[in-house]
Each structure stands twice: as C-alpha cells, then as structure tokens.
Amino acid sequence: MVTPSVVDGRAIDLRAVQRQVDAVLEEFLAGKARDAAGHGHPPEVVQTVRDFLAAGGKRIRALLCVVGWHAAGGHGDATSAVRVAASLELFVAFALIHDDIMDDSASRRGRPAVHRVMRARLGGDERAERLGAGGALLVGNLALMWAHELLHTAQLETERQRLVHRLNDAMLEEVMYGQYLDVMGTGRGADDVEAALRIVRYKTATATVERPLQLGAAVAGADEAVMDAFTRLGLPLGEAFQLRDDLLDVFGSPDSSSAPGLSDLREGKRTVLLALGLQNADPLRRGRLGHLVGRADLEEREAAEVRDILQRSGARQQTERMITSRYEHVLRVLDAAGFPPAADRALRGLAVKATQYTS
Known part of the structure; x- marks a missing residue:
C-alpha cells in the first residue's frame, strides 16, 4: 500500500511521490531482469532502460499524474495512481529513445544517446551505425510494451480501467502524429509559427501535462468538469514547457545550470523560436539563419551568430512573452477550478517548475 503523501492536508510531498514512482519502476524492471536471465534473453536490454531512467529527468509527468489523482478527490491508498504514473515514465523512455534515433542526437540527459x-x-563503421539504431529502436519498443504491461497492474475497477486505457491510447496517438509532423516538416515552412505550435501541441503539450493529469484523475473517478479543467490548463502549460525547453537548448539558463547547446540548431528543429526569428529578421539575417540552422557541422562560433540574430530579431523575447501568457492563463484556470488546497498548491508549484529556467 502506498500512502497518498499529503502532509497535514495542505501539501503533497512530491519528493515522496517521486521515490514511490522510482520504487515501482525498479521493482518492475528487476522482475524483467530476472525473467530475461531465466529465459536467456540479452541482459543489456533491461539494463539499458534502467540506465536511461536513472540518468535523471524531472518525472514531471508522473508527478502530474499523482497530483491529478489528488485534485480529482483521490484519497486513501494511492498505489493505483502511482503505478499509472510509473507507466508514464516508461512511455517517456520509449518516446525519447526513438526521438534521439530520428534526430541522431549525440546525448540525452548528459549521457550518450542509446543508439x-x-x-x-x-x-564505428556504417553497418554499426545502422544496427545500433535498430537495436535502440527495439529497446524503445520494449519500453513501450512494458509501459502498457505496468499500466495493466494498476488494479482498477472496470469503468475506471477503460477510461485510463482510452486516455493512454489517445496520448500515444497524439504523440505519434506530433512526431510525424516534426520529422516530415523539418526544413520546410520553418517560419510558420502556427505549424510549429501544432507540433508542440501534439508531440509535447498533451503528453506532458494534459493526459498525465487526466490519467490520474481517471484513477480517482473524476467527472467531466475536472477533465475539462485539465485540458484548459494542461495544453497551455505543456506548450509553455516546450517553449522553455527550446529556449534552454539554444541559450542555456542565466544561472548556468543549463548550458547553451547545438543540437536543435544542428538538427534544424522546427521550433517556435526559430519561426519567430525567420519572420522578424531582416532579409540578410534571415538568409544567414537559413544558411546556418540545420547544418550538422555547425560550430559554436556560428551558433553564437544564430543566437545573436534570434536575440536582435526579438524572437527570444517573444517566446518569453508566450511562456508568460500561458503561465498566467494556467493560474486563471486554477483560480476558478476550486481543486483541494493540497492539489492546487502542487499544481501551482509544478507550473513554475515547468516554465522557469531550469535544466
């Protein structure tokens, strides 16, 4: 039995929730390691997923899932909500491993990418490159299968189980469509802000905030009013989360906890930040952005030029304003929602965590 982690009815102990989620993941993957050993399966597959999860990550989806359970009136034994939350972390592992393959990213969370x-x-030859990507693809597939398997262990009554699986299926579909739009749209229409936002909504916003909150609420048997409130706050908060992530990748954070990177610029990632830069820059600087962004051999000196153009064009400032407006919208939704005090407080804290400068 997992305690609901509420202190004096006023605060949800999010650190305790994270420990509970990590404990479920470790127990589940330890079982998978024993199964692999018993059947003679390659032991490095489970270990790769374990290492990926151990490398860090905010666990924000898992936390939002459990907070969603609290917000919808969940009380007593939180085991089912925590197991659903843990399944989300395996889903995230799948999504990020596959994303890194498609982008040929060098690293993830400070470690070499799985592929x-x-x-x-x-x-190091061409054959190894192809087979390494294929091996990572299969590890990602197993992480997704295990996410589904763990979801089935939540032990919910029939109607709640159906809703949880329906929401989970919707989340998977949305992410796949978003990833498709991202892959097929890279390098085309890079100055289209609405197209970039559409990718954010499908690929990130729903799966990062809206669906995790709704999944936790479904475990608690939430009504339509709660589900609707989570859509109204979840989508803008998810968008703000991704906009912040895009800024961090290019500019880093003022406190140096996150250093400026090259990955988005080298990949030519179709971000709102880049779209705004292309829209706002004068013809000469727009041409430089088109020439530099998307080059796999982009060097730091050239990246500094891109950053300067994005700064001078006002794209960075506009992106900051978009984050702020979405954060303020979330606060207005929370003001009207009337969630239990502990859940309300946790949601406000997670909204800050999702939108502030942090690595």
Missing part, C-alpha cells in the same frame, strides 16, 4: 551507445558496441 550511440549501441553503435559504439558494434564498432
């Missing part, structure tokens, strides 16, 4: 690790195991 790069597998490529290195096989050597």
Whole structure:
C-alpha cells in the first residue's frame, strides 16, 4: 500500500511521490531482469532502460499524474495512481529513445544517446551505425510494451480501467502524429509559427501535462468538469514547457545550470523560436539563419551568430512573452477550478517548475 503523501492536508510531498514512482519502476524492471536471465534473453536490454531512467529527468509527468489523482478527490491508498504514473515514465523512455534515433542526437540527459551507445558496441563503421539504431529502436519498443504491461497492474475497477486505457491510447496517438509532423516538416515552412505550435501541441503539450493529469484523475473517478479543467490548463502549460525547453537548448539558463547547446540548431528543429526569428529578421539575417540552422557541422562560433540574430530579431523575447501568457492563463484556470488546497498548491508549484529556467 502506498500512502497518498499529503502532509497535514495542505501539501503533497512530491519528493515522496517521486521515490514511490522510482520504487515501482525498479521493482518492475528487476522482475524483467530476472525473467530475461531465466529465459536467456540479452541482459543489456533491461539494463539499458534502467540506465536511461536513472540518468535523471524531472518525472514531471508522473508527478502530474499523482497530483491529478489528488485534485480529482483521490484519497486513501494511492498505489493505483502511482503505478499509472510509473507507466508514464516508461512511455517517456520509449518516446525519447526513438526521438534521439530520428534526430541522431549525440546525448540525452548528459549521457550518450542509446543508439550511440549501441553503435559504439558494434564498432564505428556504417553497418554499426545502422544496427545500433535498430537495436535502440527495439529497446524503445520494449519500453513501450512494458509501459502498457505496468499500466495493466494498476488494479482498477472496470469503468475506471477503460477510461485510463482510452486516455493512454489517445496520448500515444497524439504523440505519434506530433512526431510525424516534426520529422516530415523539418526544413520546410520553418517560419510558420502556427505549424510549429501544432507540433508542440501534439508531440509535447498533451503528453506532458494534459493526459498525465487526466490519467490520474481517471484513477480517482473524476467527472467531466475536472477533465475539462485539465485540458484548459494542461495544453497551455505543456506548450509553455516546450517553449522553455527550446529556449534552454539554444541559450542555456542565466544561472548556468543549463548550458547553451547545438543540437536543435544542428538538427534544424522546427521550433517556435526559430519561426519567430525567420519572420522578424531582416532579409540578410534571415538568409544567414537559413544558411546556418540545420547544418550538422555547425560550430559554436556560428551558433553564437544564430543566437545573436534570434536575440536582435526579438524572437527570444517573444517566446518569453508566450511562456508568460500561458503561465498566467494556467493560474486563471486554477483560480476558478476550486481543486483541494493540497492539489492546487502542487499544481501551482509544478507550473513554475515547468516554465522557469531550469535544466
């Protein structure tokens, strides 16, 4: 039995929730490791997923899931909500491993990306590159299968179980469509802000905030009013989360906890930040952005030029204003929602965490 982690009815102990989620994941994957050993399966597959989860991550989806359970009136044994929350972390592992393959990202959470690790195991030739990507693809697939398996262990009554699985299926579909739009749209219409926002909504906003909140609420047997409130606050908060992530990747954070990066610029990632820069810059600087962004051999000196253009064009400031307006919208929704005090407080704290400068 997992306690609901509410202190004096006023605050949800989010650190305790994270420990509970991590404990479920470790127990589940330890079982998978024993099964693999018993059947002679390659042990490195489970270990790769374990290492990926251990590398960090905010666990914000899992936390939002449990907070959603509290907000919808969940009380007593929180085991089912925590297990649903843990399944979300395996889903995130799947999504990020596949995302890194498609982008050929060098690293994730300060460590080499899974496909790069597998490529290195096989050597450095062209064949190793292809097989390493294929191996990582299969590890990601297993993480997704295990997410579904863990979801089935939540032990919910029939109607709540159906709603949880329906929401989970909707989340998977939305992410796949968003990823498709991202992959197929890279390098085309890069100055289209609405198209970039559409990718954010499908690929990130729903799966990061809206669906995790709704999944937790479904475990608690929430009504339509709660589900609607989570849509009204979840989508803008999810968008703000991604807009902040895009700014962090390019500019880093003022406190140096997150350093400026090259990955989004080298990939030519179709971000709102870039779209605004292309829209606002004069013809000469727009041409420089088009020439530099998307080059796999982009160097730091050239990246600094891109950052300067995005700064001078006002794209960085506009993106900041978009984050602020969405955060303020979330606060207005919370003001009207009337969630229990502990859940309200946690949601406001997570809204800050999702939108502030942090690595």
